[in-house]
Amino acid sequence: MRMIPASDSSLLVVVGNAISSDLQARVLTLFHTLQARRDSRIRNLHPAYASLLIDFDPLVMTHEEVATLVETVLGNGPSVATDNSEVVEIPVCYDEEFGPDLADVAEHNHISVAEVVELHSSATYYVCFLGFTAGFAYLGGLPDGLHTPRLSTPRRLVAGGSVGIAGSQTGIYPTETPGGWRLIGRTPLRMFDPQAESPTRLQPGDRVHFAAIDRATFERIQRERE
Amino acid sequence: MTVRVAKPGFFATVQDRGRYGYAHLGISPAGAADGLSLRIANLLVGNDENAPALEMTLVGATLEFEEHAVIAVSGAKCECKVAQSLLPANEAVEVAAGVVLQCGSTTDGARSYLAVQGGFDVPIVMGSASTDIRGRFGGIEGRRLESGDVLYVRQGNNPKVRHLHSGALDASQYSGEVRVTKGAQHNWFSPETYATLLSSPYLVSEQSDRAGLRLNGEAVSPREKAQLLTDGIPLGAIQVPQDGQPIILFVDQQTTGGYPKIANVIAADMHRIGQLRPRDQVRFVEVSIAEAVEALRAQERWMKKIFVT
Numbered sequence: 118m119r120m121i122p123a124s125d126s127s128l129l130v131v132v133g134n135a136i137s138s139d140l141q142a143r144v145l146t147l148f149h150t151l152q153a154r155r156d157s158r159i160r161n162l163h164p165a166y167a168s169l170l171i172d173f174d175p176l177v178m179t180h181e182e183v184a185t186l187v188e189t190v191l192g193n194g195p196s197v198a199t200d201n202s203e204v205v206e207i208p209v210c211y212d213e214e215f216g217p218d219l220a221d222v223a224e225h226n227h228i229s230v231a232e233v234v235e236l237h238s239s240a241t242y243y244v245c246f247l248g249f250t251a252g253f254a255y256l257g258g259l260p261d262g263l264h265t266p267r268l269s270t271p272r273r274l275v276a277g278g279s280v281g282i283a284g285s286q287t288g289i290y291p292t293e294t295p296g297g298w299r300l301i302g303r304t305p306l307r308m309f310d311p312q313a314e315s316p317t318r319l320q321p322g323d324r325v326h327f328a329a330i331d332r333a334t335f336e337r338i339q340r341e342r343e
Numbered sequence: 344m345t346v347r348v349a350k351p352g353f354f355a356t357v358q359d360r361g362r363y364g365y366a367h368l369g370i371s372p373a374g375a376a377d378g379l380s381l382r383i384a385n386l387l388v389g390n391d392e393n394a395p396a397l398e399m400t401l402v403g404a405t406l407e408f409e410e411h412a413v414i415a416v417s418g419a420k421c422e423c424k425v426a427q428s429l430l431p432a433n434e435a436v437e438v439a440a441g442v443v444l445q446c447g448s449t450t451d452g453a454r455s456y457l458a459v460q461g462g463f464d465v466p467i468v469m470g471s472a473s474t475d476i477r478g479r480f481g482g483i484e485g486r487r488l489e490s491g492d493v494l495y496v497r498q499g500n501n502p503k504v505r506h507l508h509s510g511a512l513d514a515s516q517y518s519g520e521v522r523v524t525k526g527a528q529h530n531w532f533s534p535e536t537y538a539t540l541l542s543s544p545y546l547v548s549e550q551s552d553r554a555g556l557r558l559n560g561e562a563v564s565p566r567e568k569a570q571l572l573t574d575g576i577p578l579g580a581i582q583v584p585q586d587g588q589p590i591i592l593f594v595d596q597q598t599t600g601g602y603p604k605i606a607n608v609i610a611a612d613m614h615r616i617g618q619l620r621p622r623d624q625v626r627f628v629e630v631s632i633a634e635a636v637e638a639l640r641a642q643e644r645w646m647k648k649i650f651v652t
Contacts, residue, residue: 121527122524122525122527122632123526123527123575123577123580123604123607124524124526124577124578124579124580124607124608124609124610125524125607125609125610125632125635125636125639126577126578126610127575127577129527129574129575131574134572135572136572148367152367160363160364161363161364161365161366161367161372161598162366162367163366163367163574163575163576163598163599164367164575165572165573165574165575165599166572166573166574167572167574168572168574168575169575170366170574170575170576170577172363172366172575172577172578175610175635175636175639176636176639176640176643179636180632246367246599247367247368247369247598248369248573248597248598248599248600249369249597249599250369250477250478250597251368251369251370251475251477251478251480252368252369252370252478253369255573292478292479294477309478311468311469311475311478311480311481311485312468312480316365316368316370316469317368317369320367320368321367
């Protein structure tokens with residue numbers, strides 16, 4: 118583990134240099150433990166694949182104090198379990214209209230579209246971290262047979278709720294944005310609601326399962342949401 | 344008490360000092376691009392320094408005050424007129440009921456701050472009134488002001504206006520090189536490349552906004568084409584994409600990203616980034632973390648000294 122001052126107000130804790138569930142678990146343990154401490158001197162925590170950026174108020178805390186805190190927390194062992202969280206179920210309609218890249222993902226992996234859907238909706242994923250845009254969760258655990266590089270030219274607009282694949286990851290666009298992930302379906306659920314007590318449906322460390330639904334169910338859930 | 348937006352100007356949003364504690368949900372701090380001017384405007388009218396105020400970019404707004412109000416404009420200079428008379432900047436001034444306030448173009452920076460006694464009354468979302476443009480929440484429906492918008496003003500709790508010492512803002516917190524500390528991936532760059540960043544002038548591109556200021560100048564490409572594993576981005580990080588042209592990530596930035604960060608603007612100079620305009624020239628100078636923190640402490644002492652007690 119290395120700790121690097123990233124700015125006068127932040128410390129980057131690096132636990133490795135790869136996308137792996139082991140490193141992710143270490144990052145999330147540190148993240149959850151620090152978050153549970155509710156230390157008012159710490160302003161923001163940015164977990165990523167193998168690092169945690171700790172943003173703090175430099176008028177009341179030093180990099181050395183943050184580093185000591187991190188070492189203490191890690192020395193005490195995991196105080197917050199992250200691997201027994203409930204599995205969040207996300208319904209996804211894998212219609213071609215919602216998944217314009219289904220055929221490309223199938224072709225890239227030499228399988229059928231039906232097999233793409235079957236594989237994607239049978240795995241259990243974990244939320245590595247959220248980033249890119251408010252509520253965008255990067256999910257790890259994509260089956261090997263679905264890995265597909267992102268589009269060479271991003272789409273100017275991707276609809277909110279779109280489910281995509283980029284390399285070894287899958288994720289859901291919470292709101293309409295430009296984006297380069299391969300789109301394979303769409304969820305009717307609202308993934309980001311700034312007014313809600315818990316603004317994002319997914320949190321770092323959550324486990325996720327996609328349930329395939331048909332178009333009629335998609336529309337019913339969407340209507341109920343309104 | 345209400346204020347009607349007759350003309351929104353170029354880009355006006357409601358901002359306070361920002362939204363903290365939600366970066367792990369992908370939510371950037373937002374908040375005033377020049378936090379120092381926001382604080383000064385608020386303190387002048389007797390508000391808490393975090394009260395929601397109007398951030399006006401390049402071209403100011405035209406506002407109709409339906410009732411008597413006390414306001415102050417700080418930050419970039421812009422001509423503010425009521426009828427034909429000019430309002431002084433950096434002073435609490437009373438505007439009568441029915442008055443139309445016209446704010447002109449900024450002349451020495453990018454953003455002016457209009458604080459109203461009591462503060463603008465917008466919903467507090469995740470602990471802040473700040474507008475998050477990309478996330479479309481906070482401020483006025485998560486967007487810039489539009490003609491016809493009505494802004495509500497909170498009732499002040501018997502606030503007392505304050506005054507600045509004359510010439511207090513002359514000894515500027517706005518000039519000279521922008522101070523930076525080494526970035527998290529500074530060693531991805533050769534010493535020569537790092538020296539280039541510190542010795543070359545950069546021009547602020549037109550493609551700049553509150554999320555990032557794109558700079559044009561000598562390229563500072565990393566030593567190797569290695570791909571950085573996505574990590575967290577601190578406010579004011581200077582990241583370098585493949586083309587070697589640096590980008591200063593700012594208040595509306597993404598919370599994570601995959602480009603190496605060569606340097607980072609110090610907290611005490613962050614407000615100056617918010618006053619940079621397209622085609623402005625920027626030069627960087629490196630300071631140590633200890634110097635950066637001391638500069639921030641000095642700035643806080645300065646903030647206390649400029650007001651008449």
